[in-house]
Amino acid sequence: MLSTVRHISSHIVLLAVFTVVSWAQTGDIRGVVTDSTNGERIPFATVQIRSINRAAATNINGFYLISNVPTGSHEVQVSSIGFKRGAKKVVVGLGDRAAADFALAPEPVEVSEVVVTEKAKRELTEINTSVHVLESRDIKAMPVVLQEDIFRAIQILPGIVSTSDVNAHFYVRGGGGDQNLILLDGMRIYNPFHAFGIFSIFDSDIIKTTEVYTGAFPPGYGDRLSSVVNMTTRDGKASGLAGKASLNFVSGKVQVEGPASDQFRWLFSGRKSLFGNSITRAFHKDMPVSFYDWFFKFKREEHESEAQLGVEMFQSGDDLHSVRSTDPDYSWRTSALGITASGLVDDRLFVDAIGFRSIFEAARVAKDGSQTTPMSTKIEEAGVRANATYYTDSHNLYFFGFEFNFPFTEFNLINNGGYLRNVKGSTASVSTWIRYQATIDRLKLDGGLHFDIGSLFTRVAGAEVIQPRINASYALDESMKLKASFGRFTQQFITVNNEDDVISIFDAWIQVPEELRAEQADHYVLGFDVNLAQSLSTTVQVYYKNFRTLVSYNRDKVDQADPDYVNSKGRAFGAEFLVRYGVPELDCYAAYTVSRSEIDASGLVYPPRYDRLHTLNILAVWHAGDALDATAHWEFGSGFPYSQTIGYYDRLRFGSAFNSGWVGETGTPYIRIGEKNAARLPAYHRLDLSVTYRFTLAAVKSSLGFHFINVYDHQNVFYFDRKTGQQVDMLSFFPSLTLGAEF
Structure with missing residues (x-):
């Protein structure tokens, strides 16, 4: 029994030593990706090291980290929809945490790589089945009813419907209107509409990106049944x-x-x-x-x-x-x-x-x-x-x-x-x-x-x-x-x-x-x-x-x-x-x-x-x-x-038997409703x-x-x-x- 314990312990020690040595022979590359014209961080940009077939995506804050990169010089490439590609040489030392920030120059949509295909590729890499990412240009592409509206823009997505032109209320995959979680930078917004729901209360120009989950959304979201915006x-x-x-x-x-x-x-x-x-x-x-x-x-x-x-x-x-x-x-x-x-x-x-x-x-x-x-x-x-x-x-x-x-x-x-x-x-x-x-x-x-x-x-x-x-x-x-x-x-x-x-x-x-x-x-x-x-x-x-x-x-x-x-x-x-x-x-x-x-x-x-x-x-x-x-x-x-309305009838409303005149009362007209919906x-x-x-x-x-x-x-x-x-x-x-x- 004692020999068995020693045998297992030796394997654990060897594994720990191997892990430390392996980490010491590699390093990390991390940084942020921004827009060169205004300093805005760019979410969902793709960061690649082709020489070792490694890639990562920036998070919502424009941050990325590629861990366990072999020591030496590597070319790091960055791409994002609507921006010119960026690249730079990064040297990684033993146990180093190399910083590599990128500032990408905007590129007109019409002369960039095929935007629709690139967007499809980005969503193709996502594991989630029911996520759509909208940017400012997607909202501005929609014809304006009264003014630009992010909620009217998302209604072209599959699975989302609105019951009228009069309001921007939307329903997702058979769920009720109150089953949509609306988040603004993580803050819950319970009423995201102006009066009568004619359009949303959010100016589209302040929105950098919008993630729309129409189903099976990740564990970080809760207390709603149908969708997350x-x-x-x-x-x-x-x-x-x-x-x-x-x-x-x-x-x-x-x-x-x-x-x-x-x-x-x-x-x-x-x-x-x-x-x-x-x-x-x-x-x-x-x-x-x-x-x-x-x-x-x-x-x-x-x-x-x-x-x-x-x-x-x-x-x-x-x-x-x-x-x-x-x-x-x-x-x-x-x-x-x-x-x-x-x-x-x-x-x-x-x-x-x-x-x-x-x-x-x-x-x-x-x-x-x-x-x-x-x-x-x-x-x-x-x-x-x-x-x-x-x-x-x-x-x-x-x-x-x-x-x-x-x-x-x-x-x-x-x-x-x-x-x-x-x-x-x-x-x-x-x-x-x-x-x-x-x-x-x-x-x-x-x-x-x-x-x-x-x-x-x-x-x-x-x-x-x-x-x-x-x-x-x-x-x-x-x-x-x-x-x-x-x-x-x-x-x-x-x-x-x-x-x-x-x-x-x-x-x-x-x-x-x-x-x-x-x-x-x-x-x-x-x-x-x-x-x-x-x-x-x-x-x-x-x-x-x-x-x-x-x-x-x-x-x-x-x-x-x-x-x-x-x-x-x-x-x-x-x-x-x-x-x-x-x-x-x-x-x-x-x-x-x-x-x-x-x-x-x-x-x-x-x-x-x-x-x-x-x-x-x-x-x-x-x-x-x-x-x-x-x-x-x-x-x-x-x-x-x-x-449907299937008819009308008069309902008698009996008041006092002495002074209401109920004997000659014709009744109050009421509507008879048919089978529900x-x-x-x-x-x-x-x-x-x-x-x-x-x-x-x-x-x-x-x-x-x-x-x-x-x-x-x-x-x-x-x-x-x-x-x-x-x-x-x-x-x-x-x-x-x-x-x-x-x-």
């Missing part, structure tokens, strides 16, 4: 003061940025509504809305250690003052404050952290004489989020982190009977995660666990505490890849609204009642990616989403003792097809989705309001030289479900065109954009008025103009 903002220009201004039919915008010193930089952007009647003309309805939003960021950067510290603030507000005295007024407010830190805390450990406070509040104010009752909602949250990445000798990656959130919710409603309903709640939402990425020959694995620790203290422990997530991809050859993903997800907070409402005025967030199980869903995804040619790529994915637990209104509620909500279930499944084609003068994109979703609420099975069987988006961007771009976007969608609206289709011309006027770079929405003026049905039976349409033909200038 992770937006990273720009840091501001590192050299020289710069600014831009723009004007459109709805609002004006000013953005200013620049350095405060060698280590400090800042950025400010603000928008304000100017022409409220444009919204009225666009939607053919009196909507006297005024709005604003602004963003400020202050960043400090340590050039030697790659560390960054920052403070950022965001606020938006909307007010609607109704013209008629019988209509209520509305107000919406969203604000967020964050303190960020990132950098190496050890030789191979990179940490990205943020502490934040986020608030959303909205109110419906009833006027004197109005039959509408007051209503208000508020959610206030403070939190800390940290994510760490550890780079190993074997070139695999470990990720781990935590998030502590302390949300407080309040919902006040005075019902038609004059009774005040006040719902308050506060809790501690605590989660941690671990994640591991490995490469085994042609197989890439990305797996981990998300732990919803907070649910242990708020409800019965169960499957929602431990949530496995796994993504795998297998390269058949250099151009083809098979992918598979699985993930389990839970959600503790939901919105209080009527799913049958055509437009949700505002969403009141509440915590899932403790007597109910949290919402749960399992995602199953299979994918196939292939580059058919240098300029042509395609992606095919099939998915199944099992909503194991949902929270629905209790349709059997009779008296006050009955619960307001009950658990239900559902499912969604479909197939998505994505084709990209690109040559220097022309970029084309086509996405088709066939899908189905349904909800089972206590035996009542029906498709939700946002269920769309067929969706097709075709986008073409023509680069006519350096100064002119032309875009065409055509969208088709099969009709959304709705509940059993009918479908007519199919939707629309063509949008836009032309952008760039020019220089008195040394000021300027741009002029012409946008034409619904060019052939198709009457897309929004809804049928239940009282009159009249058809109400969405946007008709609507031209708009944008004017921009920058210095």
